[in-house]
Amino acid sequence: RPWGTLEDMGDGDGGHTDVIVIGAGFSGLYALHRLRSRGFSVQVLEQADGVGGTWYWNRYPGARCDSESYYYCYSFDPELEQEWRWTERYPGQEEIRGYLEHVADRYDLRRDIAFGVRVSEAAWDGAGWTVTSEDGTSRRCRWLVTAVGCLSAANVPDIPGLADFAGEWHHTGRWPHEGVDVSGRRVGVVGTGSTGIQAIPVLAEAAGHLTVFQRTANYSIPARNAPLSEEEMTATKSDYAAIRRVQQGSTNGHPFVLSDVDILDLPADQRRALYDAAWERGGLRFRAAVKDVLSDPDVNADTSEFLREKIRETVHDPATAETLTPRDHPFATKRPPIDTHYFETYNRENVSLVDVKADPIAAITPDGVRLESGAEHPLDVLVFATGFDALTGPLLSFDIRGRDGVSLREAWREGPRTHLGLGVAGFPDLFTVTGPGSPSVLTNMPTAIEQHVDWIADLLERLRATGEHAEPTPEAEATWASEVARAADATLLPQAASSWYLGANVPGKARVFLPYAGGYARYRATCDDEAAAGYPGFGLA
Ligand code: N01
Numbered sequence: 001r002p003w004g005t006l007e008d009m010g011d012g013d014g015g016h017t018d019v020i021v022i023g024a025g026f027s028g029l030y031a032l033h034r035l036r037s038r039g040f041s042v043q044v045l046e047q048a049d050g051v052g053g054t055w056y057w058n059r060y061p062g063a064r065c066d067s068e069s070y071y072y073c074y075s076f077d078p079e080l081e082q083e084w085r086w087t088e089r090y091p092g093q094e095e096i097r098g099y100l101e102h103v104a105d106r107y108d109l110r111r112d113i114a115f116g117v118r119v120s121e122a123a124w125d126g127a128g129w130t131v132t133s134e135d136g137t138s139r140r141c142r143w144l145v146t147a148v149g150c151l152s153a154a155n156v157p158d159i160p161g162l163a164d165f166a167g168e169w170h171h172t173g174r175w176p177h178e179g180v181d182v183s184g185r186r187v188g189v190v191g192t193g194s195t196g197i198q199a200i201p202v203l204a205e206a207a208g209h210l211t212v213f214q215r216t217a218n219y220s221i222p223a224r225n226a227p228l229s230e231e232e233m234t235a236t237k238s239d240y241a242a243i244r245r246v247q248q249g250s251t252n253g254h255p256f257v258l259s260d261v262d263i264l265d266l267p268a269d270q271r272r273a274l275y276d277a278a279w280e281r282g283g284l285r286f287r288a289a290v291k292d293v294l295s296d297p298d299v300n301a302d303t304s305e306f307l308r309e310k311i312r313e314t315v316h317d318p319a320t321a322e323t324l325t326p327r328d329h330p331f332a333t334k335r336p337p338i339d340t341h342y343f344e345t346y347n348r349e350n351v352s353l354v355d356v357k358a359d360p361i362a363a364i365t366p367d368g369v370r371l372e373s374g375a376e377h378p379l380d381v382l383v384f385a386t387g388f389d390a391l392t393g394p395l396l397s398f399d400i401r402g403r404d405g406v407s408l409r410e411a412w413r414e415g416p417r418t419h420l421g422l423g424v425a426g427f428p429d430l431f432t433v434t435g436p437g438s439p440s441v442l443t444n445m446p447t448a449i450e451q452h453v454d455w456i457a458d459l460l461e462r463l464r465a466t467g468e469h470a471e472p473t474p475e476a477e478a479t480w481a482s483e484v485a486r487a488a489d490a491t492l493l494p495q496a497a498s499s500w501y502l503g504a505n506v507p508g509k510a511r512v513f514l515p516y517a518g519g520y521a522r523y524r525a526t527c528d529d530e531a532a533a534g535y536p537g538f539g540l541a
Contacts, residue, residue: 014139017041019460020131022122024113025053027147027433027449029100030074033107034457035145040464043139044109044147045131047118051104053149055096058195059179060172060385062202063093066194066284066338067444069228070236071255073099074446075244080106082237090225090283123401124428143460146395147433150441153393155386155506157190161364169364169382172199182381184208188369190361191385192218194337199385201345211377213356213369216334216498217326219307223338224282251519253439253447256288263290263299275306283338294332294491304331314343321346323355333496335441390500391436391514392416402427403471415503415512419472419480419537420527422452428471429463431456437484439516439523441501448520455527459535468540476537487518 017040021031024046035042048056065072069086084099091099104110121132122144129144154173156162162169170180172195187207189196192214204210236243246255263271278289292299308325315321324343345351359371368379389396392412400408403426411417411426418424421438422431433452434440440448463470488494493501494513503509516523530537 014133014137015043016128016140017043018141018464019043019143019145020045020122020129020139020141021145021147022119022131023053023147023149024048024051024104024109024115025055025147025149026074026100026446027149027453028053028113029103029107029109030076030449031145031147031433031453031456032109032112033103034076034453035460036112038457038461040460042112043141044113045117045119045133045139046113046115049115050097050101051109051113052097052100053147054152055093055100057152057173057175059093059175059177060170060195060199060383061206062198062200062340063172063175063195064090064198064223064225065092065096066090066223067254068283069095070233071243071247071444072096072446074103074450075240075247076450078240081240085233086228088225088227090223119398121399121401122430123399123405124403124430129429143429143431143463145431145433145456146435148394148397150391150394150434150445151388153389153397154384155389155393156384157386158507159361159364161366161370164366165364165368165382166366167368167380167382169384171384171386172196173388180381182207185380186368186378187211187381187383188213188377188379189383189385190356191387192216193385193387194335195387196385197337197339197342199383200351201339201341203383204345204348204351207350207381210351211354211369211379212351213354213361213377214323215356215360216328217324218334218337219304219326219331220337220339220342221279221284221286221307222282223340224280225340247444247447248524249521251521252284253443253445253520254284254288256285258288259291261291264302271302272306275303279306279310284336287332287336294493297330297492300330300332300492307331311343314347316347320353323353329496329499330492333492333494334499334501387500387505389506389509390441390503391434392503392509393506395432395435400427400430402430413510415510416514417477417481419476420523420530421516422456422527423470423472423538425472425474425477428469431459436512436514437480437516439518439520442515442517443520451520451524451527455531458531459538462535463540466540470535470538470540472537473539476539480537483518484516485513487516488513491517493517 019042021028021044032042032044069091118134120134128142132138154171183206186209188211190213243255278286290303312321359373362372363370369377416436418437421435498504
């Protein structure tokens with residue numbers, strides 16, 4: 001081993017491996033498989049007692065992926081693609097978790113995963129990393145790979161009185177495994193993002209009464225979920241190579257070809273027909289059907305109005321429809337939810353909508369929610385579909401210390417800075433899968449994850465051969481920060497003032513556009529150029 005020093009440091013009481021990977025979701029499982037296949041010893045540390053990451057924790061009613069099953073999966077092994085059988089157009093949480101369990105078994109991954117291990121600290125000491133878990137065990141490694149997810153740090157709003165609530169409350173991202181019995185009970189949901197929009201129709205079916213506390217009205221497109229037939233699966237399986245090629249060349253890592261029709265040049269009836277067809281197909285494909293919807297304000301205004309009209313058509317009560325109509329941000333500048341009977345749910349007798357932008361939540365009382373006007377909403381169960389401290393939250397949930405003991409929290413006080421979303425100046429030999437500054441949440445995640453992990457594996461092979469360390473240079477980081485800002489500013493995305501893309505959903509969080517909006521294909525080419533040039537931005541030494 002050219003680096004030679006790790007053994008000299010001695011083992012932590014938990015031993016040492018070439019690489020420690022934190023997290024056993026889509027990223028961590030693939031990192032383990034890929035790095036092991038390149039001859040690295042790997043230890044994965046996972047706080048849960050099973051694999052799945054996001055899909056382990058998010059067990060709320062209606063939890064389902066918004067990407068379609070045939071491409072929301074790994075592409076690294078054609079045999080895996082051929083043998084797995086998805087049952088629905090959009091896979092439910094249990095099915096995705098089952099898929100990841102299958103992957104863990106099929107590639108014999110579990111023997112290198114320590115479950116129930118919550119990392120509290122990771123510190124670099126000149127030779128490698130010491131990773132300490134909450135039970136006091138320390139493990140050592142040469143390279144540290146974080147695979148902690150982008151949306152895994154639950155954001156529970158700090159509302160006075162929550163501790164005194166006499167009913168039960170849950171965040172959707174930490175839903176009890178045994179489920180929550182809402183039948184016949186008075187249920188409140190705070191939040192109408194992708195999660196709330198999935199959960200609300202399902203909760204409404206079972207609850208005695210459901211009260212939705214909405215702060216920002218949202219656009220939503222029908223998912224049009226349906227069982228997948230044998231014929232559809234067979235056709236997909238015979239087409240996989242072509243599907244993957246389209247994904248690799250795309251903006252979002254989806255296998256959709258973006259429309260090249262200038263919609264505003266069409267006569268009104270043709271434009272309407274295009275929208276109607278996209279609406280009928282449903283899902284995230286809707287966005288791909290409208291060229292420039294995220295860059296041309298006039299196109300977006302037209303599309304947004306079509307979607308507002310759909311809300312008015314669907315919701316019977318005009319006042320409720322008006323409250324549900326988004327007017328403060330252009331379509332898709334917040335992540336567009338997709339739904340199954342979301343707006344229809346407000347036609348049910350047992351559902352009511354409360355506009356907490358007009359009348360904010362003042363407190364949680366033992367009996368329920370009290371608004372600033374004094375209005376009281378008695379509840380038995382309160383559900384927070386209030387999202388996540390996105391991208392940075394998972395990385396700052398434990399103490400990462402790099403060169404000279406500097407913490408990542410200090411380094412990112414003014415907002416995160418990375419090179420390519422993959423590494424941080426001052427933190428040698430640390431690699432952040434889907435970190436801030438990567439396209440991650442703006443893409444189909446498994447596609448982005450495979451690209452990251454493959455790229456990191458190539459770099460680790462080089463470091464193993466040469467004994468060099470990799471640490472992004474401050475110059476490369478500054479250049480990438482400008483590119484991330486430029487890419488966001490070339491779109492309408494920053495116009496959604498309350499977006500979690502900007503960190504705006506977490507009080508006190510720095511306002512920095514977090515993911516890279518320049519598109520997956522362009523990002524991949526940038527990473528490839530960095531590698532081909534000998535990793536100049538990673539300051540190999
Ligand atoms: O969270 P969100 P999410 N008082 O932050 C409201 C992915 N995802 O869990 O907009 C009142 O989007 C908040 O209001 P506002 C997907 O990328 C994927 O729904 O800040 N309301 C908003 O309405 C998604 O974008 C899938 O004004 C409060 C909601 O809570 C991301 O996860 C499924 C509040 C939070 O919306 C996050 O989605 C689900 C307060 N104090 C999610 N605080 C699949 O693909 C927050 N809100 C399966």
